[in-house]
Amino acid sequence: MITLHHLEQSRSFRILWALEELNLNYQIQFYRRLATLAAPPELKLVHPLGKAPVLTDGEQSIAESAVILEYLQEQYDTQQQFKPQDHANKQQYRYWMHYAEGSLMPLLVMQLVMTNVPQHVPFLIKPVAKKITAGVKAGFIQPRLKDHVQFLESYLATHDYFAGTFSFADIQMSFPLQALVSRTQGKYPHIQAFIQRIAERPAYLRAQSKEQAL
Template sequence: MLTVHHLNQSRSQRILWALEELGVPYQIVRYQREKTMLAPASLRQVHPLGKSPVIEDNGLILAESGAILEYLQETYDTAQRFKPQAMQQKLDYRFWLHYAEGSLMPLLLMKLVFASLGKPPVPFGVRSIGKLLSYGVQKAWLNRQITTHARFLEEELAHHSWFAGEQLSMADMQMSFPVFALLSRGGVDNLPALRAWKKRIEMRPAWQRAIVQGGPFDLPGG
C-alpha cells in the first residue's frame, strides 16, 4: 500500500488531498514539527533532506510535491480527470506546477522569516534591530513583490474556476499550499476570486477527508 510520510501543517496535506480525489488507498506515517517549527530528524531516515512530503509506492521513494503529484496523476489517474488535455490548458497546468514552489512560495517564506525577526527565539537584545530590518525589507521590496503576484493570481482566477481551466487539476492541488499561505500571511486585501477558489476547495469532500486524515490545516499569519 502507498505510504505518505506526513508532517503536520505542511505541504504534504496536498498529497493527502490528491490521494483522496483519486481514491487511492494509502497509509500515513505521522510526524510532528519541533518547537522550532522544523521537521523532526526522524524524517531523514526516509529521505536525506528530512522534508515532507515523501511517499513510498511500489518500491519507489519520491519527494517534492510537484514530482509526487505528477507521479500520482500519471500512475493512478487513468481517466485523466486531473490533467487537462487541450494544449493551452496543458501549458497552464505545467506552468502552475512549477510556479507554486519556484516563484510564489519563496516570497511567502521570506515574509514569514522577516516577520519573525523581532520575536523569540531571536535574542532579546537584537529584536529591535530585527524589527527595523524586517520593516525596511518588507516595505521597500517584499510586500510589493507579493502584491504583484497576488494580483496576477487574482486576474487568472477571475476568468475561470480553476488554475488550468474549468476543471480541477493537480495544478490546483500544487497551488493550494502557497495560496492558502498568501491569504493567511500575504497582507494583500481584495482578493475575492482567490478566496472563492479556496472556498471551492474547502467544500470538496475529498479535501474534507484529507483534513480528517492529516489533521488541522491552518497556516499561521506572518
C-alpha cells in the same frame, strides 16, 4: 502499498488530498513538529533532507510535492481526470505546477522569515533587527507580493480553476494561496472564492477529516 510520510501543518496535505481524489488505498506515516516547529529527525530516515512530503510506493521513494503529484497522475489517473489533455490547458497546468513553489512560495517564506527574525535575536539588538526586517518587507517583499496578488486575482476572475477544469495544478496551488490569505492583510475575493471552491470538494473534506484524526 503506498505510504505518505505526512508532517503536520505542511505541504504534505496536498498529497493526502490527491490520494483521496484518486480513491487509492494508502497508509499514512504521521510526524509531529518539534517545539521549534522543525521537522523531527526521523524524517531523515525517509529522505536525506528530512522534509515532507515523501511518498513511498513499493521500492520507489519520491519527494517534492509537484513531482509526487505528477507521479500519482501518470501512474494512477487512468481516466485522465486530473491533468488536461488539450494543448492550451496543458501549458497552463505546467506553468502553475511550477509557479506555486518557484515564484509565489519563496516570497511567502521570505516574509515569514523576516517576521520571525526579531524574535530570535538578543534583546539589545531587537530594535535594529525589527527596523532591518521591516525595511526588507516594505521595500522588497510586499511590492512583489502585490504584483502576484494582482496577477492571481486577474486570472481567477475569469477562471474557476487554473488549467481548465479541476486538476492537480489546483492542488499544487492551494498551499501558497492559503498561506497568502492567512499571512497577509487584504481582501482577495477571487483567490478566496477559489479556496472556498476547492475546500468544498468531497476528497478535500475526506483528507481534512483524516488529518484531523491523526
